[in-house]
Amino acid sequence: MKTMTIRLLAASLFALVLNSAQAYEAPKVTQTTPSVPKSGIFIGNSFFYYNNSMHGHLRNFLNAADPKLPFRGTSVTISGAGLDWHNVEAYFAPNAIGRYSFIANNxxxxxxxxxxFDIAIMMDCSQCPVHPQLKSVFTEYVKKHGDTIRKNGADPILFMSWAYADKPEMTETLADAYIKAGNENNMMVIPAGIAFANSIAGRKDIDLYVKDKRHPSLAGTYLAAAVTYASLFKKSPIDNSYTAGLDPEVAKYLQTVAWNTVKDFYKLP
Structure with a gap:
């Protein structure tokens, strides 16, 4: 227990050091509209769909916190996709996505x-926001898709992806790109990439990646979902009973990193 407390304290302190040492812009938008979204679409790529899809883990966090809290989640992902691969207008077409579902007795x-949808969470390809040939496309399509999402009555949100395991310097450049794009387009940003860096700083023994050093392990998806839960609903995931089958100590650590990251990023009390 003592060792665990020290590790959690180290992670908490590192979250503050990391964010203050790197000159990120302060996020202008810190709350979704509506403040308690009841439905959302995840628009992205394999970073979202690994480990049975991040939106499913988000729903499990919500069900564990309050089974009566309604949230309908949908994931629309394309392997390797950048934002420019997605036809977002089609995702809001009538009698298409979300038209029906299956209940008891099939x-x-x-x-x-x-x-x-109340909200639409967008993530570009893992390098696109900072790649010399693609970063202008990222900027273009954040605005283009954001306009489409708002036209259809939903709130666009950006999901800050994480650095590759062997390229930790990506954390700063990705965070900078996502926050700038969010501020320029009045969109909230979910700081998953910063949480990954904070988790690794506190406990390198928890591997957040699969062998390719890019895609998330179950622990990585769990951390990203915990950050998403905390960011969207401004509620602590600490002591949430949903662990995704991870060791309870590991889950508690990741919950704590997620909450410390979100509190520091949005300057929550």
């Missing part, structure tokens, strides 16, 4: 939603 229920 019965089809046709959904009648007043609004298809």
């Amino acid at each position: 019965e089809v229920r046709f959904n009648k939603n007043d609004k298809l």
Whole structure:
């Protein structure tokens, strides 16, 4: 227990050191609209869909915190995709995504939603926001898709992806690119990439990556989902009973890193 406390303290302190040492802009948007979203779409690539999809882990965090809190999540991902690969307008077409679902006894229920999605969470390809040939495309499509999402009554949100395991310097450049794009387009940013760096600084023994050093392990997806939960709902994931099958001590550590990162990023009390 003593060792665990020391590790958690180290991670907490590092979160503060990392964010103050690197000159990130302060995020202008710190809250979703509505403040408690009831539905959302994840638009991205394999970083989202690994480990049975991040949106499913988010729903599990929510179910564990409050089973009565409704949240309908949908993931639309393309392997290797940049934002320019996605036809976001089509994702809001009537009688398309979310038109029906299956309930008990394999019965089809046709959904009648007043609004298809409250929020839309977007992530570009892992290098696109900082790649010399693609960063202008990132900037272009954040605005283009953001306009489309708002036109359809949803709140666009950016998901800050993480550095490769063998290229930790990507953390700073990706964070800078996502925060600048978020501020220029009045979008909230989810600081998953910063949380990855904070977790590694505190405990290198928890591997957040699979063998390719890019895609998330189960622990990596769990951490990203915990950051997403904390960012969207401004609630601590610490002591949430959902562990995704991870060792309880590991889950508690990742929950704590997620909450410390989110509090520092949005300057929460």
